[in-house]
Each structure stands twice: as C-alpha cells, then as structure tokens.
Amino acid sequence: MSLTPHSSRSQIVTVTEVIDETDLAKSFVFDAEWDYRPGQFVTVRVPSERTGSVARSYSLYTSPFDGTKPGVTVKRTVDGYASNWLCDNITAGSELEVLPPSGVFVPESLDVPLLLLAAGSGITPVMSILAAALRTGTQPITLLYANADPAATIFRERIARLEVEHERLTVIWWMESERGIPDADMLAALLTPYHSRPTYLCGRDEFMAACKEAAKVIGTPRQLVHQEIYASLTGDAFADIVPHEVVIEDDAPEVTVHNLGATFTVPWPKDESLVDVLINNGHDVPYSCQSGECATCLCKLTKGTVEMAVTDGLDPDDAEDGYILGCQAKPTSPELEVEY
Ligand SMILES: Cc1cc2nc3c(=O)[nH]c(=O)nc-3n(C[C@H](O)[C@H](O)[C@H](O)COP(=O)(O)OP(=O)(O)OC[C@H]3O[C@@H](n4cnc5c(N)ncnc54)[C@H](O)[C@@H]3O)c2cc1C
Ligand code: FES
Numbered sequence: 217m218s219l220t221p222h223s224s225r226s227q228i229v230t231v232t233e234v235i236d237e238t239d240l241a242k243s244f245v246f247d248a249e250w251d252y253r254p255g256q257f258v259t260v261r262v263p264s265e266r267t268g269s270v271a272r273s274y275s276l277y278t279s280p281f282d283g284t285k286p287g288v289t290v291k292r293t294v295d296g297y298a299s300n301w302l303c304d305n306i307t308a309g310s311e312l313e314v315l316p317p318s319g320v321f322v323p324e325s326l327d328v329p330l331l332l333l334a335a336g337s338g339i340t341p342v343m344s345i346l347a348a349a350l351r352t353g354t355q356p357i358t359l360l361y362a363n364a365d366p367a368a369t370i371f372r373e374r375i376a377r378l379e380v381e382h383e384r385l386t387v388i389w390w391m392e393s394e395r396g397i398p399d400a401d402m403l404a405a406l407l408t409p410y411h412s413r414p415t416y417l418c419g420r421d422e423f424m425a426a427c428k429e430a431a432k433v434i435g436t437p438r439q440l441v442h443q444e445i446y447a448s449l450t451g452d453a454f455a456d457i458v459p460h461e462v463v464i465e466d467d468a469p470e471v472t473v474h475n476l477g478a479t480f481t482v483p484w485p486k487d488e489s490l491v492d493v494l495i496n497n498g499h500d501v502p503y504s505c506q507s508g509e510c511a512t513c514l515c516k517l518t519k520g521t522v523e524m525a526v527t528d529g530l531d532p533d534d535a536e537d538g539y540i541l542g543c544q545a546k547p548t549s550p551e552l553e554v555e556y
Pocket of ligand 2: 502506511512543
C-alpha cells in the first residue's frame with residue numbers, strides 16, 4: 217500500500233536497504249535525492265494505532281559528498297515505541313513518510329582541525345561530519361568514541377578503516393567494559409591538546425554533560441562547543457503552518473529580520489510565534505518539530521526580548537549568547553531584531 221504525505225513539507229521515500237549495525241541498531245538507506253549538510257537529521261512519521269502517528273528525528277549518518285544514498289541509523293530504545301517499530305517493521309522496499317533534512321548541528325567549516333565526541337548512537341551525525349571532513353577537508357580530526365564494548369560499537373569497522381586510510385584522523389576508542397564510563401576529569405586529561413578546536417558532541421545526557429564540563433576545564437571557548445540533543449518529539453512535526461488572517465493591533469511589536477542576505481520588518485503580534493509570523497508573511501525560514509525540541513528554528517535575537525514556553529532543544533550556553541527558538545518565541549518588547 218502506498219503512503220500519502222500528511223504535510224506539504226513531507227515526502228514518501230522508499231527504503232532501499234536495511235543494514236544490521238549491531239544487535240540493537242539498524243541503518244535504513246533511502247531512495248532520496250536530498251541536498252543536505254553533514255550533521256543534519258530527518259524526521260520520520262511512525263504510525264501508531266494509539267495516537268495515529270508519532271514523529272521521531274534520526275540523524276543522517278551518510279555524507280552528502282560521498283555519492284551514496286542518504287541513510288539513518290536507529291538504535292532500539294528500551295521500551296521505546298518508534299525505534300522498535302522501525303527496527304521490527306521496516307525492510308527493503310518499505311515506504312516511510314519523512315520531513316527532509318534539517319538541523320543546525322553542522323560545522324561552519326570542514327577544513328579546520330576538528331574534535332568529534334560521540335557515545336553510542338550519538339555517532340550518527342558525527343559519522344556524517346567525519347566522513348564529510350575526510351572527503352573535503354585537509355586538517356587533523358580527532359574522534360573520541362565511547363561505547364559499552366566493541367560489539368555494541370556502531371560503524372566500528374568503517375571507522376577503523378578510515379583510521380588506517382587517513383593519517384590525519386586519530387580515533388580514541390573508549391570501551392566502557394575496560395575503562396568505565398568517561399567522566400569530565402578523564403575526558404579533560406585526554407582532550408587538552410584539542411582545546412582550540414571546534415567541537416561537535418552527541419551522546420546520552422551524562423556523556424554530553426561530562427564532555428561539556430571537560431571542554432570548560434581545558435579552556436575550549438564556549439562558542440566552539442556544539443551539541444546535538446536526542447529527544448523524542450512530542451508535537452506533530454508533520455502539521456503544516458496554515459496561512460491565517462491576523463489582526464494587527466496598533467501597538468503590535470515589530471521585528472526586523474535578517475535572513476539569507478535579505479532584511480525586512482514585519483509586525484509581530486504578541487500571541488504568535490516568530491516562525492508562525494514569518495511563514496504567514498510568506499518568508500521561508502527553517503523549522504521542523506514546532507515544539508521547541510529540535511533547534512531547527514534557531515536564530516539569534518540581537519535586539520529586544522522574547523518569552524518561550526519550551527526550550528528543551530536550546531543549549532543553555534546558546535541561550536546565554538542570545539539564541540532563541542523561533543517556533544516558541546513570542547515578543548515581550550516593542551522592537552526586536554533577529555538574525556538567521
Ligand atoms: C535531532 C535528533 C536526532 C536524533 N538522531 C537519532 C539517531 O541518529 N539515532 C537514534 O537512534 N536516535 C536518534 N534520535 C532520538 C530519536 O528521535 C528517538 O528519541 C529515539 O529513537 C527514541 O524514540 P522511541 O519512540 O523509540 O522511544 P520513546 O520516545 O522513549 O518511546 C516512548 C514514548 O512513546 C510513546 N508511546 C508508546 N507506545 C506508543 C504507541 N503505541 N503510540 C504512540 N505513542 C506511544 C510513550 O507515551 C512515550 O512517550 C534523535 C533525536 C533528535 C531530536
Ligand atoms: S522547530 Fe524544532 S525547536 Fe523549533
């Protein structure tokens with residue numbers, strides 16, 4: 217049976233291959249031609265008899281520069297719904313409805329020395345960045361990759377092969393079966409030589425907390441540390457923002473937006489989110505989950521103030537630097553300015 221899209225932004229893709237990566241993780245390769253950037257993710261609509269569907273994001277492990285079809289890697293979550301459904305039900309030839317690649321966990325440059333930190337399934341976006349930087353860059357890359365043991369290590373053979381092929385790649389394999397769970401002190405001791413590198417990290421919460429603490433200890437400038445937070449979306453990411461009539465009060469705040477080289481000013485009614493306002497005004501700005509959980513709508517507030525109901529997807533350090541989630545932001549000052 218052929219699927220039909222539930223949103224103007226979604227696509228139906230065919231899974232061309234399913235790869236058993238470990239006992240708990242499978243990769244799904246899509247027959248899709250996407251213009252994506254290393255580190256981005258897609259959002260999959262998983263059917264449910266209970267709720268109709270759930271939306272879950274999965275990072276692309278592939279590199280856009282390798283000439284291969286894009287794919288995601290899904291690790292079964294204990295008692296998880298969607299990850300187990302995908303691993304149990306999707307085979308080569310299955311169709312899935314997905315929102316195409318989005319996300320901001322993307323290096324500004326792939327041709328600078330990089331520090332990559334991953335644990336478990338957190339390797340997925342990091343693998344994409346690693347493969348892209350090896351293909352297009354020339355600078356040294358260090359990857360620290362923590363796992364329970366070798367059998368649980370996703371892409372173990374592929375990374376080992378890259379390590380042999382590329383002298384500028386250093387891999388620190390961290391097996392918890394031998395060394396225990398890495399804490400901030402252990403990481404700081406290993407990572408000191410890399411304190412000036414842009415750092416990309418992804419993994420379970422405690423691992424990310426330890427990495428961020430270690431980065432602080434070794435003096436990595438905060439702006440160089442980027443993380444991808446895995447969370448299950450709670451909203452309906454597949455719902456479209458429907459153009460609607462808005463009554464603009466005389467005293468409505470105004471926002472000046474700098475986006476893709478263009479600058480424009482629009483009224484921003486107090487009960488509308490920034491994404492709602494801009495899409496409603498016909499401006500193409502990025503968004504995905506619409507529930508404050510994925511950071512695709514990240515932008516920088518350079519003037520004024522906003523309130524946000526949900527900030528789960530917003531790194532507290534980014535928030536301190538003035539970044540906001542456009543899908544949650546509502547104005548609390550008369551004049552505002554944002555940069556995408
Ligand atoms: C940007 C981003 C990138 C990510 N990348 C990856 C990745 O590369 N690889 C990866 O493995 N994960 C990734 N994740 C995490 C992934 O999106 C999911 O959070 C993860 O797979 C767990 O989802 P789950 O449904 O299996 O588990 P849970 O979310 O823990 O499942 C339980 C939830 O499902 C609900 N539920 C249970 N049964 C049903 C039912 N029958 N119908 C409807 N709801 C039900 C429960 O109420 C509960 O809320 C990423 C997340 C984000 C935000
Ligand atoms: S669109 Fe996902 S956080 Fe705003």
